[in-house]
Amino acid sequence: MTVPSVHDDVSARLAHLGQSYTANRRAIVDVLIGAGPLTLPELLDRRHELAQSSAYRNLALLADAGVVRKIIHDSDHARYELDEDLTGHHHHHLVCSNCGTVVDVELPGDVERLLDRSLAAIATAAGFALGRHDLDVHGTCATCRA
Amino acid sequence: MTVPSVHDDVSARLAHLGQSYTANRRAIVDVLIGAGPLTLPELLDRRHELAQSSAYRNLALLADAGVVRKIIHDSDHARYELDEDLTGHHHHHLVCSNCGTVVDVELPGDVERLLDRSLAAIATAAGFALGRHDLDVHGTCATCRA
DNA sequence: ATTTATGCAAATCGTTTGCAAACCT
DNA sequence: AGGTTTGCAAACGATTTGCATAAAT
Numbered sequence: 508m509t510v511p512s513v514h515d516d517v518s519a520r521l522a523h524l525g526q527s528y529t530a531n532r533r534a535i536v537d538v539l540i541g542a543g544p545l546t547l548p549e550l551l552d553r554r555h556e557l558a559q560s561s562a563y564r565n566l567a568l569l570a571d572a573g574v575v576r577k578i579i580h581d582s583d584h585a586r587y588e589l590d591e592d593l594t595g596h597h598h599h600h601l602v603c604s605n606c607g608t609v610v611d612v613e614l615p616g617d618v619e620r621l622l623d624r625s626l627a628a629i630a631t632a633a634g635f636a637l638g639r640h641d642l643d644v645h646g647t648c649a650t651c652r653a
Numbered sequence: 654m655t656v657p658s659v660h661d662d663v664s665a666r667l668a669h670l671g672q673s674y675t676a677n678r679r680a681i682v683d684v685l686i687g688a689g690p691l692t693l694p695e696l697l698d699r700r701h702e703l704a705q706s707s708a709y710r711n712l713a714l715l716a717d718a719g720v721v722r723k724i725i726h727d728s729d730h731a732r733y734e735l736d737e738d739l740t741g742h743h744h745h746h747l748v749c750s751n752c753g754t755v756v757d758v759e760l761p762g763d764v765e766r767l768l769d770r771s772l773a774a775i776a777t778a779a780g781f782a783l784g785r786h787d788l789d790v791h792g793t794c795a796t797c798r799a
Numbered sequence: 800a801t802t803t804a805t806g807c808a809a810a811t812c813g814t815t816t817g818c819a820a821a822c823c824t
Numbered sequence: 825a826g827g828t829t830t831g832c833a834a835a836c837g838a839t840t841t842g843c844a845t846a847a848a849t
Contacts, residue, residue, distance in 0.1 A: 526828095527823095527828085527829095529822095529823095529828090529830090531829080531830075547813085547814085558830065558831045558832080559814090559832095560815080560816080560830080560831060560832075560833090561829075561830055561831065563814060563815070564815085564816090564829085564830090565829095579727065580725070583813080584813070584814095585813085585814090601775070601776060601779050601781050603781070610779055610781075612775050612779060614768075614771055614775070615771060618767055618768060618771045621767065622760075622764060622768060625760055625761060625764045626788075626790050629747070629758050629760070629790070630747060630790055630792055633747050633756055633758060633794075634794060634795030635747050635749070635756075635790070635793065635794055635795070636792050636793045636798060637790070637792045638750055638790070638791040638792040638793070639791050640788065640789065640790040640791065641789045641791070642772075642786065642787070642788045643786065643787045643788075643789070644772050644775070644781070644783070644784070644786040645784040645785050645786065645787070646776050646781035646782050646783045646784040647782045647784070648779075648780060649780030649781070652782060672803095673803080673804090675803090675804065675805090675847095675848095677804080677805075693838085693839090704805065704806045704807080705806085705807095705839090706805080706806060706807075706808095706839090706840080706841085707804075707806065709838095709840070710804085710805085710840085710841095711804090713839095713840090729837095729838080730838070730839095731838085731839090
């Protein structure tokens with residue numbers, strides 16, 4: 508739960524793929540630890556030493572390793588956030604339809620459980636092997652409404 | 654609820670934007686009536702007379718008019734489906750992580766209502782003016798598992 | 800005749816990739 | 825040295841757009 512353990516976890520996941528935890532990769536994870544889902548430009552703004560292509564390449568690798576999750580809402584840029592497994596919080600997204608900002612939110616435990624059960628039933632009925640689910644709520648954020 | 658009424662509805666929504674219901678636009682709506690969410694290539698496959706650029710342009714217009722909804726899950730192609738307002742069914746998406754196919758599904762009424770209430774509370778707490786919500790369930794479809 | 804829609808081809812832009820230099824160990 | 829990572833610049837590909845022609849009213 509503390510920051511160092513996140514890095515250890517990342518390091519282990521990368522090792523599992525035969526990859527090492529380089530300075531650039533660590534820089535990316537460090538930025539993501541302190542922020543919500545970020546676009547690539549937002550990420551580069553916070554770490555000017557990162558080259559665009561390397562950032563893309565490392566984000567893809569980190570996503571492969573299950574460290575980072577890529578989320579695509581509308582057009583423009585994709586956003587990247589630390590995977591739930593690392594943060595330990597299953598969450599959903601509040602997306603501003605105007606500016607695209609994404610905020611992480613959690614459902615009350617009982618609602619989440621009920622939802623999970625329903626989804627499992629529905630997926631099975633449709634012949635799907637269940638994976639993760641994403642709930643995106645679209646609206647207008649306070650800033651865009653001001 | 655019958656097919657002709659869908660066309661009337663579309664026509665009205667386009668008129669509301671000062672636009673007319675042309676043959677190409679009708680062709681697109683006709684295809685979408687009989688299918689799940691389609692990508693542009695899939696749409697063109699079903700109507701060879703449609704030019705790619707016109708299809709994109711008309712889909713954008715139809716989306717503007719609230720007739721069509723554009724859904725983006727991963728990379729590759731966006732998918733388009735008739736808006737819920739037209740079909741009258743609030744639904745969610747079962748997405749195959751392997752082939753990208755999307756199937757529409759509905760939650761049991763009580764679960765949907767409980768979820769709606771929770772989301773409203775969460776959005777308000779975060780300063781968001783609530784809009785629509787999308788629930789995407791990812792898994793592997795029967796075909797890809799075969 | 801004027802306005803709007805169409806379709807081709809070219810432009811756009813986020814993302815990916817080739818390749819040579821820089822970095823490990 | 826041998827293998828990996830980096831960063832620049834070029835390539836890619838889905839979508840958008842400019843412009844001249846074809847409908848439609």
